[in-house]
Amino acid sequence: MYLKRIELHGFKSFADKVNVEFQPGITGIVGPNGCGKSNISDAVRWVLGEQSVKSLRGSNMADVIFAGSEDRRAQNLAEVTLVFDNSDRTLNYDYNEVEITRRLYRQGNEAEYLLNRQQCRLKDITDLILDTGLGRDSLSIISQGNISNFADNRPEERRVIFEEAAGVSKYKKRKIEAIRKLERTKENLDRIGDIVYELEKQITPLKKQKEKAETYLELKEKLTSIEVNVLVHEISETNASLEELSKILKSLNEKQAALDAEILLKESANDEIKKKMFVLDNEINALQSQLLEAMSEVSRLETSKVEVDQKRKHALESKDNKDIAHKLENLKAILADVVEEYNNRVGRLEETEKELNDLSNKQKKMTLMIQEKHQSISHLTQEITKDKNRQEILIDLVENKSNYHSGVKAVMSLSNQNPDIIGVFGDLIKNDQEYDLAISTALGSALQFIVTKDDLQARLAIKFLRDNKAGRATFLPLETMEPRLLREEHEILCPTLDGYLGVVSDFVSSDKKIENVILNQLGNVILADNIDHASEISKATYARYKVVTLDGNIVNVGGSLTGGSANKQQSSIIQKRELEKVKEHLKELENKLAKEKNELNSLENESKEISHTLLQKQMSYAKLEVVVQNKKEELIVAKGEYEDLSHQNVELEDFKSGKINNQLVIELNEAIQHRDQLTEQIKSKREMRMSYVNENEQLENALKTLRKDLKDIQSQVNEKAIASTKQEASLNNYLNRLSNEYAMTYEYASENYQEELDMESARYEVAVLRNEINALGHVNLDSIEEYEKVSKRYEDMNGQRLDLIQAQDKIIQAIDEMDDIMVEKFSTTFDKINYQFNLVFRELFGGGRAEIKYTDPNNILETGIDIDVQPPGKSVSNITLFSGGEKALIAISCLFAILKVRPVPMCILDEVEAALDMANVERFAKFLREFSSQTQFIVVTHREGTMEECDLLYGATMQQKGVTKLVSVKLEEAVDFSNDQHQGGV
Numbered sequence: 001m002y003l004k005r006i007e008l009h010g011f012k013s014f015a016d017k018v019n020v021e022f023q024p025g026i027t028g029i030v031g032p033n034g035c036g037k038s039n040i041s042d043a044v045r046w047v048l049g050e051q052s053v054k055s056l057r058g059s060n061m062a063d064v065i066f067a068g069s070e071d072r073r074a075q076n077l078a079e080v081t082l083v084f085d086n087s088d089r090t091l092n093y094d095y096n097e098v099e100i101t102r103r104l105y106r107q108g109n110e111a112e113y114l115l116n117r118q119q120c121r122l123k124d125i126t127d128l129i130l131d132t133g134l135g136r137d138s139l140s141i142i143s144q145g146n147i148s149n150f151a152d153n154r155p156e157e158r159r160v161i162f163e164e165a166a167g168v169s170k171y172k173k174r175k176i177e178a179i180r181k182l183e184r185t186k187e188n189l190d191r192i193g194d195i196v197y198e199l200e201k202q203i204t205p206l207k208k209q210k211e212k213a214e215t216y217l218e219l220k221e222k223l224t225s226i227e228v229n230v231l232v233h234e235i236s237e238t239n240a241s242l243e244e245l246s247k248i249l250k251s252l253n254e255k256q257a258a259l260d261a262e263i264l265l266k267e268s269a270n271d272e273i274k275k276k277m278f279v280l281d282n283e284i285n286a287l288q289s290q291l292l293e294a295m296s297e298v299s300r301l302e303t304s305k306v307e308v309d310q311k312r313k314h315a316l317e318s319k320d321n322k323d324i325a326h327k328l329e330n331l332k333a334i335l336a337d338v339v340e341e342y343n344n345r346v347g348r349l350e351e352t353e354k355e356l357n358d359l360s361n362k363q364k365k366m367t368l369m370i371q372e373k374h375q376s377i378s379h380l381t382q383e384i385t386k387d388k389n390r391q392e393i394l395i396d397l398v399e400n401k402s403n404y405h406s407g408v409k410a411v412m413s414l415s416n417q418n419p420d421i422i423g424v425f426g427d428l429i430k431n432d433q434e435y436d437l438a439i440s441t442a443l444g445s446a447l448q449f450i451v452t453k454d455d456l457q458a459r460l461a462i463k464f465l466r467d468n469k470a471g472r473a474t475f476l477p478l479e480t481m482e483p484r485l486l487r488e489e490h491e492i493l494c495p496t497l498d499g500y501l502g503v504v505s506d507f508v509s510s511d512k513k514i515e516n517v518i519l520n521q522l523g524n525v526i527l528a529d530n531i532d533h534a535s536e537i538s539k540a541t542y543a544r545y546k547v548v549t550l551d552g553n554i555v556n557v558g559g560s561l562t563g564g565s566a567n568k569q570q571s572s573i574i575q576k577r578e579l580e581k582v583k584e585h586l587k588e589l590e591n592k593l594a595k596e597k598n599e600l601n602s603l604e605n606e607s608k609e610i611s612h613t614l615l616q617k618q619m620s621y622a623k624l625e626v627v628v629q630n631k632k633e634e635l636i637v638a639k640g641e642y643e644d645l646s647h648q649n650v651e652l653e654d655f656k657s658g659k660i661n662n663q664l665v666i667e668l669n670e671a672i673q674h675r676d677q678l679t680e681q682i683k684s685k686r687e688m689r690m691s692y693v694n695e696n697e698q699l700e701n702a703l704k705t706l707r708k709d710l711k712d713i714q715s716q717v718n719e720k721a722i723a724s725t726k727q728e729a730s731l732n733n734y735l736n737r738l739s740n741e742y743a744m745t746y747e748y749a750s751e752n753y754q755e756e757l758d759m760e761s762a763r764y765e766v767a768v769l770r771n772e773i774n775a776l777g778h779v780n781l782d783s784i785e786e787y788e789k790v791s792k793r794y795e796d797m798n799g800q801r802l803d804l805i806q807a808q809d810k811i812i813q814a815i816d817e818m819d820d821i822m823v824e825k826f827s828t829t830f831d832k833i834n835y836q837f838n839l840v841f842r843e844l845f846g847g848g849r850a851e852i853k854y855t856d857p858n859n860i861l862e863t864g865i866d867i868d869v870q871p872p873g874k875s876v877s878n879i880t881l882f883s884g885g886e887k888a889l890i891a892i893s894c895l896f897a898i899l900k901v902r903p904v905p906m907c908i909l910d911e912v913e914a915a916l917d918m919a920n921v922e923r924f925a926k927f928l929r930e931f932s933s934q935t936q937f938i939v940v941t942h943r944e945g946t947m948e949e950c951d952l953l954y955g956a957t958m959q960q961k962g963v964t965k966l967v968s969v970k971l972e973e974a975v976d977f978s979n980d981q982h983q984g985g986v
């Protein structure tokens with residue numbers, strides 16, 4: 001097998017598609033630094049499955065894609081194909097030519113592998129080249145770095161190359177797989193072991209439960225067969241007796257219905273008779289009371305007749321008719337007197353009542369007036385209190401100077417002993433009320449300035465304030481105060497201006513001695529009627545003066561305006577004015593209060609008098625009321641007497657004529673007739689009632705007999721109904737037991753259970769079986785099925801467990817076997833390499849000796865490999881202690897030794913001989929030639945000695961910057977090619 005061709009496209013510096021043909025023997029690749037020679041060995045390594053980005057000299061896999069140059073754009077795909085001649089079938093693939101391709105797209109960063117243009121997995125490729133001597137860890141690609149690493153690596157790292165040579169990688173890989181499999185098997189075994197353990201724990205109690213359930217089922221079956229038979233028997237018997245009972249009940253019910261009907265009939269007839277008797281009773285009662293009335297009327301009329309007869313007799317015999325007439329005359333006169341007196345008293349009573357009403361109204365009005373007066377007095381008192389409070393505050397402010405600055409107060413406390421402190425400026429001046437606001441505004445804080453006799457006094461006072469820390473004050477010394485007046489031209493101009501009222505000092509009066517102070521403070525302050533005029537005046541005088549208005553607004557010097565609502569409390573002038581007003585108002589209020597109090601007094605006196613008169617009137621009214629009542633009674637008596645006597649007179653006349661007597665006889669006869677009729681009616685009704693009573697008695701007797709019969713039948717019905725209910729309950733009970741316990745209908749049970757049993761013993765057996773079943777306690781019927789399931793699963797799992805144990809043993813055995821093979825192969829190969837190493841070393845170094853050693857001979861599978869050499873004339877040393885060139889030569893010796901023992905079909909050597917001197921390069925080249933019959937060499941080199949041994953030479957160039965091209969060159973050209981370019985650089 002040999003590498004026939006490499007096809008590169010877009011791989012590193014191979015931007016264009018490049019096909020490089022190879023042949024068996026030695027092929028050299030020459031060219032200057034950086035022209036892309038090593039990229040070829042990278043390409044081979046990459047296709048054979050290199051995954052390490054570092055090994056490919058990049059930082060990520062996409063770095064293998066052509067990244068662009070000055071003149072070329074970057075590519076999006078890198079693709080490299082290695083074409084092997086496989087006519088000797090070194091590769092286990094049934095083709096003469098094998099193409100292995102790897103692709104990488106920049107987008108997605110995904111790799112593709114192809115085998116003879118068919119997509120495949122990386123594993124397919126690694127499997128294909130396994131143990132063929134190709135591959136990233138084999139000797140097929142050796143770089144300068146590998147050579148120096150070989151010397152400097154740790155012994156354990158060095159081992160890899162020997163393993164590859166010994167062909168144990170395949171076993172190692174298989175061993176790793178076997179170990180993984182073993183681990184998985186162990187995991188499965190653990191898992192299944194846990195399950196088996198769990199199942200074992202479940203199975204014993206389940207078995208007990210299952211056996212109990214089986215016993216239960218056995219007993220239950222037995223019970224079922226007996227009890228169902230018993231139940232069928234009981235049900236059929238109960239049904240029969242129920243049928244019998246139902247027949248009896250039916251006939252009894254029929255009899256009961258007949259009796260009920262008869263009783264109903266008789267009762268309604270009886271009710272009818274009772275109703276008639278009731279009506280008759282009522283009628284008789286009514287007739288009896290009528291009879292009583294009629295009898296008493298007869299008796300009354302008979303008595304009257306006797307009386308009338310006597311009176312008539314007496315009237316006929318009497319002679320004093322005249323007396324009655326005379327009496328009547330007298331009574332009439334008395335009655336007239338009494339009527340007059342009565343009317344007279346009634347008139348007086350009404351008069352008194354009217355007077356009483358008038359007085360009472362007057363009294364009410366008076367009360368209202370008194371109330372009003374009280375309210376007015378209370379209102380006045382409140383106002384007075386308010387004014388007094390305000391007066392107190394104002395007195396405190398004005399007379400006690402309580403709102404003066406502390407400094408002013410302190411200095412003024414000295415003024416009593418010091419006449420040179422004349423006073424507070426505000427207290428020394430006077431003005432008419434209408435100028436209060438204007439002057440207060442004009443002076444402002446100057447109201448509290450202190451007037452002193454001279455400058456000295458002022459300074460003494462200031463010292464006093466400072467020494468006593470008593471505050472500050474401003475002083476106006478009389479001696480130094482100069483008047484400040486309007487300019488002459490303004491004195492002439494101002495009076496001509498609208499609203500000009502004068503200079504404020506003109507409106508202030510005071511003691512003559514402080515005149516200068518007034519002129520100083522107010523002599524150049526103008527007074528105007530309102531703010532508009534004030535503003536015009538200020539403008540006309542070029543805002544030279546302060547102009548104040550009557551309502552306290554100011555146009556300041558310079559023209560600024562101050563105004564709004566003034567704080568009147570601040571000004572002592574205004575406070576003084578208010579104090580005066582409050583005092584005046586207080587006086588007025590107190591006068592008014594005294595007047596109101598006087599008026600209240602006289603109103604209260606008048607009211608008292610009216611109350612007195614009212615009381616007297618009320619007393620006379622009460623007396624009169626009694627008199628009127630007496631007169632009224634007298635009148636009634638007199639009237640009664642007169643009417644009686646008149647009546648007596650008329651009656652007497654009627655007796656005499658016999659008119660009354662005849663009338664009475666007629667009435668008496670009628671009454672007797674009426675009484676007799678009533679007696680007759682009562683008699684006939686009583687006879688009728690008697691016949692009803694008899695009828696009723698007969699019916700009652702008949703009903704009594706019928707009710708007794710009915711009661712008998714009802715008790716029989718009840719008895720049978722109870723018996724029937726009991727039977728029904730038993731029947732239900734039997735049917736429920738059949739349905740609930742055996743899930744059977746009676747029909748089904750009676751068809752399937754027809755055994756003839758001795759009921760007595762059957763019942764006993766049922767009880768025994770039931771006891772046995774109860775004694776079992778809780779039964780888990782599912783346990784039978786569950787036990788089946790669990791024991792089946794247990795068997796399955798245990799089977800699996802045993803299989804796994806077997807499999808585990810097999811794997812362990814396979815691993816042991818692999819270990820044996822690996823130890824055997826490794827140690828055999830190692831010994832061979834060791835032998836060859838000494839030979840090659842001696843040849844390359846011209847003598848001496850070399851040896852490879854195990855670092856741990858007891859553990860051949862993991863031991864590191866150390867190298868001890870003794871070049872001619874030197875002592876034995878470890879490889880790490882030699883020079884760079886020596887290290888390289890030792891490594892190359894080892895490389896050739898390995899190649900001897902384990903030839904590889906192809907080997908790429910990338911500047912491995914760079915560090916050797918010329919003589920050693922020639923020896924190296926000779927070795928190459930020696931091995932080239934069994935191994936195809938592709939050598940990247942700068943060394944002439946190596947080039948000389950090459951069968952074919954390629955020169956790598958970058959005619960286009962950054963893009964590698966390969967051209968076939970002859971030896972002389974190659975040397976020049978390499979030298980020229982090498983020295984000239986890229």
Ligand SMILES: Nc1ncnc2c1ncn2[C@@H]1O[C@H](COP(=O)(O)OP(=O)(O)OP(=O)(O)O)[C@@H](O)[C@H]1O
Binds near residue numbers: 013031037065066067
């Ligand atoms: N992805 C890439 N795209 C374009 N150019 C690349 C890419 N990767 C590497 N190269 C270029 O490849 C060149 C290096 O190539 P290589 O290492 O093969 O040179 P060489 O001929 O072996 O040099 P030396 O003789 O010094 O070892 C550099 O010029 C580098 O810029």
